Amino acid sequence: MDQLQxxxxQLQKERDQLQERMNHLEEEREHLQIQxxxxxxxxxxxxxxCDEIWHHANTIHLYSLLSEEESKxxxxxEKQKEIIRTTEEILNII
Known part of the structure; x- marks a missing residue:
């Protein structure tokens, strides 16, 4: 009888440890879900x-192209060409 007790x-202790581990894993899961x-x-x-940067860079690129054509x-x-090259690099990055 003492052996059964x-x-x-021992089984109760193991069950408590498993329950504790399960609670800990559940907390970790919730934390990972939040992350x-x-x-x-x-x-x-x-x-x-990125979409906003692309839109603005595209607008700058367009205006630079138009300004370059009209500039005498x-x-x-040359400055407009540099702006065009820079905005093309930005657009390629995005």
Whole structure:
């Protein structure tokens, strides 16, 4: 009978340890879920920022092309070409 009680106590102790481990794993899962949601939100924000940068760079590129064509000054044309090259690099990065 003492042996059965000892086994029961041991099994109860193991069950408590497993329950504790399961609770810990559940907390870790919840923490990882929160981190995953935050990462997705960050990606969405980064995508929005990239879209906005692309739009502005594209607008600058277009205006530079138009200004270059209309400009009569050689220095102004060179500056516009530099702006065009820079915005093309930005657009390629995005």
């Amino acid at each position: 000892a086994q029961r106590d 995953t949601e935050q990462a997705f939100q960050s990606v969405d924000e980064i995508d929005k920022i 000054s050689i220095t102004m044309k």
